[in-house]
Amino acid sequence: MKFPFPRFLFPALALLLAGPCLLQARSATDWTLEDVLFKIEEANGGIDTINAISDIRALGKIETEGLTFDFVLLRKRPDRVRLHLFHRGRSIETGYDGSRGWRRRWEGNLDEVKVLTDEEFRETSLDLDFDGPLIGPPMPGVKRRLLGTERVDRVDYFIVEVESPLSRTLHYIDPRTFREWKTVRRDVEGDGREKEVVTTYSQYRRMGPLWLAERAERATAGRQTEVMLITRAEINTGLLDLAFAMPRPWAERSEQR
Secondary structure, three states, X not given: OOOOOOOOOEOOHHHHEOOOOOOOOOOHHHOOHHHHHHHHHHHOOOHHHHHOOOXXXXXXXXXXXXXXXXXXXXXXXXXXXXXXXXXXXXXXXXXXXXXXXXXXXXXXXXXXXEEEOHXXXXXXXXXXXXXXXXXXXXXXXXXXXXXXXXXXXXXEEEEEEEEEOOXXXXXXXXXXXXXXXXXXXXXXXXXXXXXXXXXXXXXXXXXOOEEEEEXXXXXXXXXXXXXXXXXXXXXXXXXXXXXXXOOOOHHHHHHOO
């Protein structure tokens, strides 16, 4: 049986975390991009609190295509990431050690480790921006702008556009809390066509000075909706850089004993 890799967009820290903040009595047209981004930082405890977060570990489940995967997601500032997916004795790990992406697939007698090309790593949907695109300076090649507001169910959501060379994402920000409600991401495929992915965030829970969206639903045209549920999350766990290093297959380790 083929081991299907979930196409879920694993968000950076800022997409998971947000806190309550009341919208001041002012017209939406008076707001600038800097105003909105400052309020998002303030809702997350302020930039000093955000910068004090060195790493995050999250555990949970992904439901997709009739299957349920358990996962462990590790992140460390500034760009290290490791995702481990499990399903009935099958395992896929994907990581970035600060200079290269890699993947390990373990299934039965198969234990395969490979370095990923830039294109292969991009297709994993793992984001290297620890704080996310709405907090702190943008990554090289990324542009941000405030498009205005859009009314949905009597709420005028701020819309922040984040554009990179290969994608364009609209971030819908709730003006009552400055939590992220949803993102609409358009990726450019290899054949030049655009693929739209809509992710909505809900079930926020407080984690220290921050808030955690424990549920995210990802919808892509022509595919079954994927649901990510976070059951446990911790910050500043003391993760070492070694946790993100590309592993060696068991066979290779045995040969060197």
